[in-house]
Amino acid sequence: MRVLITGVDGYLGWPLAHALARRGHLVAGIDALLRREWVAEMGSQSATPILDIDSRLTVFREVHGEDLRFVPGNVCNYDLVEEAIRDFMPDCVVHLGQMPSAPYSMIDAHHAVFTHQNNIVGTLNLLFALRDLAPNAHLVKLGTMGEYGTPNIDIPEGFFDIEYRGRRDRLPFPRQPNSMYHLTKVHDSANIHFACRVWGLTCTDVMQGVVFGTRIDALNGDDRLLTRFDVDQAFGTVINRFCAQAVIGMALSPYGRGHQRRGFLSLRDSIQCLALIIENPPDGAGEYRILNQFHETFDVYDLALVVQGTARDMGIDVEIKTVENPRIEAERHYYNPDHQKLFDLGYRPTRTVREEIRETLEDLGRFAERIRLCRGAILPSIRWRERKPRPSPVGGF
Ligand SMILES: NC(=O)c1ccc[n+]([C@@H]2O[C@H](COP(=O)([O-])OP(=O)(O)OC[C@H]3O[C@@H](n4cnc5c(N)ncnc54)[C@H](O)[C@@H]3O)[C@@H](O)[C@H]2O)c1
Structure with a gap:
């Protein structure tokens, strides 16, 4: 299969490219x-030392015998x-190329x-290019369980x-x-649903x-293949931050009361699930399939306890110190999302959250x-309600 990955230099994109090449797919990336x-x-x-993109591409060729x-x-x-779609004519586009931090x-x-x-513009561009140049290609788009929020009823797929x-x-x-x-x-999600209903994209x-x-x-x-691993307040996801804090002996810092419940899965399982989705597209043209992709749900404070206990077994003692919650969110709530469809496709979790x-x-x-060296960037200073004065590095509107 010819698979185009947008965001191929990212945390998920880089390992996904390797996994797909190993499974015999031809991979392109933006x-x-x-x-x-x-x-x-x-x-x-990145806590892990990652190569620059040119070196990454050289190593990719060396490892897989393909560019x-x-x-x-x-x-x-x-x-x-x-141009990228016209040149490569993908069977599948995996769209990871977005700004992923709340x-x-x-x-x-x-x-x-x-x-x-x-x-939003990136996704729109892909939808239009697929409509006009590759309407039979399968678009795999990364959304997030965070789209649903935390309603007081079960969450379907x-x-x-x-x-x-x-x-x-x-x-x-x-949502x-x-x-x-x-x-x-x-x-x-609304734009993609439209593209399936009106243009017949899959x-x-x-x-x-x-x-x-x-x-x-x-x-x-092979350390040359390492993916990035971020630990800062914006780009480090919660378990990654807790693990980073533990290895430098810094107190683990759940936000607020710490009883926010979320679905988690390991990098290894995320890549397994994405490969299954790519290799098992929906049956019919025009289908808009939604899958909930996670392994276990956990309370954030319980995760801190797991990281603390595991670190202790390894000879590292760390405290847990809750910090004022910078976000506006429920700190204790009902959370029961479905996640059956990926299991039906063949997903088998490889490790428990504790083992991983x-x-x-x-x-x-x-x-x-x-x-x-990143220690000062770990604790939160970005608040949901207050503006923090700073120059804009991303330009004007
Ligand atoms: N990592 C997670 O826990 C997680 C959870 C849920 C959803 N997701 C989603 O999965 C996707 C990938 O996540 P990730 O953790 O690998 O993020 P990432 O930031 O590491 O990867 C995204 C990549 O896309 C690139 N990119 C961003 N905007 C771009 C643009 N306009 N044009 C070209 N390239 C662009 C970035 O440079 C980066 O390399 C994201 O859409 C994210 O929202 C991630």
Whole structure:
């Protein structure tokens, strides 16, 4: 299969490219290398030392005997997207090339507008290019479980049956996201649904939980293939931040009461699920398939306890100290999302969250010095309600 990955230089994109090449697929990628700049803007760096893009491409060829056909550039540039689709004629496009951080999108108006432009325009460009040049290709789009928010009822996989004033219908489940970033994913979902209904495109919208961890098998223990691993307040996801804090002996810092519940899955399982989705497209043209992608749900404070306990077994003592919650969100709530469809496709979780945390801590131990350099970027300063004065590095509106 010919698979085009937007965002191929990112946390998920880079290991996905390797995993797909190992499974015999031909891989192309687009990336504007923005994530590297955003993390630097947050005063941080990847805890894992990652190669520059040219070296990554050289190593890819060495390992797989095939080039990763790379297009440097921005998916908000329609001409670039059109040319990439025309040149490569993908069977599948995996769209990861977006700004993925809730706190980053909440810094100020500049960052919120930037996030909306970057994420929504990129998806629109892809939808139009697919409509006009490759209408039979399968679009796999990364959404997030955060699109749903935390309603006080069970969360289905995208759609639910509803009876209202004596009439019945099957409708998209309501979305109540909690950040400007998550809102972009909701808008994307509406646009993608439209493209399936009106243009007959075939798309899978993946409501992904929080991904964590350092390893996938295709990376073979070769440090040149390492994916990035961020620990700062904006780009470090919660388990990644807790693990980083543990290895440098810094107190783990759940926000508020810490009883926010979320779905989690390891990097290894995220890549497994994406490969299954790519290799098992929906049956019919015009289908808009939504999958909830996570392994286990956890309370954030319980996760901190797991990281603390695992670190203790490894001889590291760390405290847990809750910090004032910078976000506006429920700190204790009902949370019961479905996640059956990926299991039906063949997903088999490889590790429990606890086992994966142990491996992550082992891996990060080697990079403790790099994490120490990012220490000042870990705790939250971006608040959902207050504006923090700072110059805009992303330009005007
Ligand atoms: N990592 C997670 O826990 C998680 C959870 C749910 C959903 N997701 C979604 O999965 C996708 C990938 O996440 P990730 O963790 O790999 O993020 P990432 O930031 O590491 O990767 C995204 C990549 O896309 C590139 N990019 C961004 N905007 C671009 C643009 N306009 N043009 C070209 N390239 C652009 C970035 O440079 C980066 O390399 C994102 O859409 C994210 O929202 C991630």
